[in-house]
Amino acid sequence: MPKHVAIIGGGYAGLAAAVELARNHVPVTLYESARQLGGRARRVDHQDLKLDNGQHILIGAYHETLRMIALVTQADAGSSPPLYLRLALELTVPGHFSLKAAPLPKPLHLAVALLSAHGLRFYERLQAVRFMLAMRREQFMLPEDISVAALLQQYRQGGNLQRFLWEPLCIAALNTPITTASAQVFLNVLKDSLDGARAASDLIVPCIDLSGLFPDRAAAYITRHGGHVKTGSGVDKIESTPAGFKLFTQDQADEFTHVVCATPPQRLAQLTANMPELAESARMVADFSYQPIYTVYLQYPPDASLPQPMLGLTGGCSQWVFDRGQTHKTPGLLAVIISAEGEHQNLEQNELAHRVHTELKSSFAFLPEPSWHKVIAEKRATFSCNVNLQRPGQVTPLKHFYLAGDYTAGAYPATLEAAVQSGVKCANTILENR
Numbered sequence: 001m002p003k004h005v006a007i008i009g010g011g012y013a014g015l016a017a018a019v020e021l022a023r024n025h026v027p028v029t030l031y032e033s034a035r036q037l038g039g040r041a042r043r044v045d046h047q048d049l050k051l052d053n054g055q056h057i058l059i060g061a062y063h064e065t066l067r068m069i070a071l072v073t074q075a076d077a078g079s080s081p082p083l084y085l086r087l088a089l090e091l092t093v094p095g096h097f098s099l100k101a102a103p104l105p106k107p108l109h110l111a112v113a114l115l116s117a118h119g120l121r122f123y124e125r126l127q128a129v130r131f132m133l134a135m136r137r138e139q140f141m142l143p144e145d146i147s148v149a150a151l152l153q154q155y156r157q158g159g160n161l162q163r164f165l166w167e168p169l170c171i172a173a174l175n176t177p178i179t180t181a182s183a184q185v186f187l188n189v190l191k192d193s194l195d196g197a198r199a200a201s202d203l204i205v206p207c208i209d210l211s212g213l214f215p216d217r218a219a220a221y222i223t224r225h226g227g228h229v230k231t232g233s234g235v236d237k238i239e240s241t242p243a244g245f246k247l248f249t250q251d252q253a254d255e256f257t258h259v260v261c262a263t264p265p266q267r268l269a270q271l272t273a274n275m276p277e278l279a280e281s282a283r284m285v286a287d288f289s290y291q292p293i294y295t296v297y298l299q300y301p302p303d304a305s306l307p308q309p310m311l312g313l314t315g316g317c318s319q320w321v322f323d324r325g326q327t328h329k330t331p332g333l334l335a336v337i338i339s340a341e342g343e344h345q346n347l348e349q350n351e352l353a354h355r356v357h358t359e360l361k362s363s364f365a366f367l368p369e370p371s372w373h374k375v376i377a378e379k380r381a382t383f384s385c386n387v388n389l390q391r392p393g394q395v396t397p398l399k400h401f402y403l404a405g406d407y408t409a410g411a412y413p414a415t416l417e418a419a420v421q422s423g424v425k426c427a428n429t430i431l432e433n434r
Contacts, residue, residue, distance in 0.1 A: 002027075002257075003026050003027065003257050003258060003430065004027045004028075004029070004255075004256050004257050004258075005017075005018075005021055005026060005027070005028045005029075005256060005257070005258040005259070005260060005430060006028075006029055006030075006031065006235075006245065006247050006254070006256040006258070006259045006260070007028055007029070007030040007031065007259075007260045007262060008031050008235045008238075008247070008259065008260070008261050008262060008263055008271070009030075009031070009032065009039065009261070009262030009263040009264075009404070009405075010030055010031075010032030010034070010037040010038070010039065010215065010219075010229070010231065010262075011037075011038060011039020011040065011041070011215075011262060011405070011419060012038070012039060012041060012065070012214060012215070012406075012416050012419040012420055012423070013039075013262040013404040013405045013406065013419035013420065013422050013423040014030060014032075014039075014260065014262030014404060014423060015030070015037065015214065015215055015218040015219070015222075015423070016064070016068055016218075016404075016419070016420040016421075016422075016423030016424050016427070017260045017262060017402075017404050017423035017424065017426045017427045018030045018218070018222050018227060018229075018260075018423075018427075019068060019071065019072060019218050019221055019222060020423070020424050020427035020428065020431075021227075021427045021430065021431070022221065022222045022225035022226070022227045023071065023225065024427075024431055025225070025226075026427075026430065026431065027226060027227060028222060028227040028228070029227065029228045029230065029254065029256070030219075030222065030227065030228065030229045030230065031230050031233050031234065031235050031247070031249065032229070032230065032231045032232075032233065032234075033232070033233065033234030033235075034231065034232070035231050035232045036211060036231065037211060037215035037216065037218075037219055037229075037231065038210055038211040038214075038215040039264070039419075040053065040054065040264075040378060040381060040382075041053070041054065041056050041210045041215075041416060042210055042211045042215065043209035043210060043211035043212065044376060046297070046374055049330060049333070050208075050209040050212075050328075051209070051297055051335075051374065051376070052206075052209055052210045052295070052335075052376075053210075053295065053376050053378055054210075054293050054295050054337070054376070054378060054381065055295055055320070055322050055335045055337050056206070056210060056416060057203055057204060057205050057206070057310070058084070058203075058204035058206075058416060058417070059193050059200065059201065059202060059203060059204060060086070060193070060196075060197075060199045060200045060201060060202035060203075060204065061192040061193045061196050061200040061201070061417075062204070062415070062416065062417035062420075064417060064420045064421050064424055065214075065416050065417050065420045066204070068214060068218070068420055068424075069083065069213065069214050069217075071221070072214065072217040072218045072220070072221040073217055081207065081208075082207055083206065083207060083208055083212075083213055084204050084205055084206045084207050084213070085203075085204070085205045085207060085309065085327060086202050086203075086204055087202060087203045087204075087205060087309070087310075088100065088101050088103070088201075088202060088203075089101035089113070089201040089202060089203060090203070090308070091164075091165070091168070091312060092307075092308060092311050092312060093119070093164055093311070093312035093313065093314050094307070094311060094363045094364075095363065096119050096164060096314055097117070097118060097119030097120070097160070097164035097165070097312070097314075098117065098118045098119065099113050099114070099117040099118075099165065100113055100116075101113045101198065101201055102116075103198075104198070105198060106195075106196065106197050106198055107132075107136075107195065109198040109201070110132065110194050110195070110201070111129055111132075114128045114129050114132070115129060117165075119160060119164055120160055120161065120164075121160075124159065124160060124161050127155075127156055127157060127161060128157070128161055128165065130155075131155045131157055132190075132194065132195065134155060135187060135190065135191075135195075136195060139191075140187040140188065140190065140191035140195065141184070141187070142183060142184050142187065145182055145183060145184045145387045145388045146183045146387060147178065147179055147180055147181060147182075147183060147387055148166070148167075148170050148174075148178040148179075148181040148182070148183045148186050149178040149179045149181075150183065151183040151186075151187075152166055152178070162178075163314070164312070164314070166178075168312060168319065168320075169186075169189075169190075170186050171319065171339050171340050172319070172320070172339060173186065173189045173413055173415065174186060174189075174385040174413040174414075175291045175293060175339045175340050175381060175382045175384075175385070175413070175414065176291055176340060176382075176384050176385045176386065176413070177340055177341065180384065180386045180387065181385055181386065181387075182385050182386060182387050182388070182389060182413075183387070185385050185411070185412070185413050188411040188412060189412065189413070203310065205309055205310060205322070205327050206327070206328075207327050207328060207329075208328065209328075230249075233249050233250075233251070234249065234250070235247050235248065235249055235271065236248050236249060236250065237271075237274075238259065238271055238272070238274075238275070239274070240275065240398075241255060243255060243257065244256050244257040244258065244259075244400060245257075245258075245259050245400075245401070247259070257400060258400040258401075258402070258430055259400070259401050259402065260402045260403075260404050260423070260426045260427075260430075261401070261402065261403050261404070262403075262404040262405055262422075262423060263405070264380075264405070265285040265288060265383065265405060265407045266285075266380070268281065268282050268285050268403070269282040269285065269286065275398055275401070277396060277397040277398035277401075278396060278397075278398060278401070280392070280397075281392035281393075281396060281403060284390045284391060284392045285392065285407065287390070288383045288384070288389075288407070289383070289384040289386070290379075290380040290381070290382065290383055290384060291339070291340050291341055291380075291381060291382050291383070291384050292340070292341060292345060292377060292378060292379045292380070292381055293337065293338070293339050293340075293377075293378045293381035293382070294337070294338040294344060294345075294352070294375065294376070294377050294378075295335055295336070295337055295338075295375070295376045295378075296318075296335070296336040296338070296352060296353055296356045296373065296374075296375050296376075297333060297334070297335050297336075297373060297374045297375075297376075298333070298334050298336070298353065298356065298357060298360070298370040298372075298373045299332055299333050299370050299371045299372045299373070300332040300333070300334065300367055300368065300370055300371070301332050301368065301371075302325070302331035302332045303331070303332070304325075304331075304332045304334075304366070304367055304368075305323060305325055305326065305331070305332075306321065306323040306326070306334070306364065308323070308326075309322060309323050309326040309327050310322050310323075311363075313336070313359060313360075313363060315359070315362070316355070316356075316358075316359035316362075317338050317342055317343065317344040317352075317355065317356070317359070318336045318337075318338060318356050318359045318360065319336075319337055319338055319339060320336070320337045321334055321335070321336045321337075321360065322334065322335045322336075322337070334360065336356050336360070338356075339381075349375040349377075350373075352375055353370075353373035353375055357369070357370060357373075381414075382406070382413070382414035383407050383414055385413040385414065391407060391408055391409045391410070392407075392408055392409060393408065393409045394408050394409070394422055394425045394426050394429070395426075395429055400430075402426040402429065402430070403422075403426075404419070404422040404423040404425075404426045405419060405422055406418040406419040406422065408422045410422060
């Protein structure tokens with residue numbers, strides 16, 4: 001029987017699965033309950049601006065995501081402005097710390113960066129190099145998972161090393177406090193980025209909104225290749241049939257040979273309630289806890305510009321600030337990111353925006369009062385990537401039924417790359433079982 005695959009969910013995971021299948025001439029129908037594609041990495045319209053619900057960035061090691069973006073952009077090659085900036089790794093906290101990858105081959109690019117980092121004492125720089133060498137000797141594998149805090153303590157990575165380097169990297173990648181974050185997952189990210197080829201550590205900063213970066217282009221690609229993308233069309237129920245599955249939406253019921261469920265993990269139990277084969281996956285997901293990401297946009301005068309497109313912040317709740325005048329051609333607009341749980345969650349949005357402005361002023365005294373602000377709070381932005389967390393696999397015991405999403409089993413935490421990898425794996429498994 002010819003394949004016809006249903007994809008439930010129009011985030012990066014579901015779209016990646018659909019694109020990979022469409023590329024291989026397998027008919028797909030993608031259902032997305034929202035009117036807009038992208039899931040938790042999507043465009044947010046505000047006044048005449050295109051904002052994002054989070055200032056997501058990529059790194060050069062995220063090969064599958066970059067491959068997917070290139071694939072769906074081929075039709076626009078040469079006719080559209082750049083989709084992202086590719087910057088050599090540079091982490092700067094004004095007045096406190098700076099580290100920049102050297103233009104040298106692996107591993108010299110990182111060794112020189114660590115040994116020449118500003119804001120660290122000489123012995124701290126040596127300790128950082130020793131840590132990376134020790135992890136390389138162990139192939140970045142731990143005998144058993146521990147917290148990132150315990151790992152840093154074990155290898156004497158405290159003080160400014162923890163404050164300005166390892167902790168910010170952990171929270172940015174895992175969106176989980178170091179006291180509970182999985183050291184093994186953190187090492188997986190370090191291995192592929194800092195210990196990979198020099199370009200693997202590059203920072204990939206989008207220049208357009210997150211829906212335009214991949215989801216909108218992916219939908220066009222799927223349609224061009226004979227697939228269907230249905231937004232505003234949520235799946236209410238799934239039933240197994242002798243030929244595969246029947247999906248029920250508000251308007252109709254359709255039959256498919258295969259299903260890729262790429263919904264948020266919170267919906268898994270509801271959608272698969274009548275499928276005992278999925279009970280163990282639903283149980284794992286029920287044990288998840290979640291972490292927020294807050295994005296605070298502040299509009300300053302057009303001539304207000306930062307020294308770099310992306311800078312770190314310390315001493316308050318603000319962690320990173322992005323100058324969207326330099327990246328998105330919206331002069332004077334700054335986006336401040338606050339990842340993981342913290343006291344900022346107890347503040348009203350106006351209070352939080354005022355606090356963020358005050359923290360920005362402490363580093364950039366030239367900033368006047370913003371003309372407006374907007375706070376976007378994703379209260380369940382990612383699962384907490386805790387020690388020894390069990391995550392369901394993409395291939396399930398139910399034949400021809402697959403799970404995709406950044407929460408599914410994999411080496412990475414809840415990132416765009418993890419989402420895309422899971423979707424591609426589902427698609428490749430379907431393709432292999434012809």
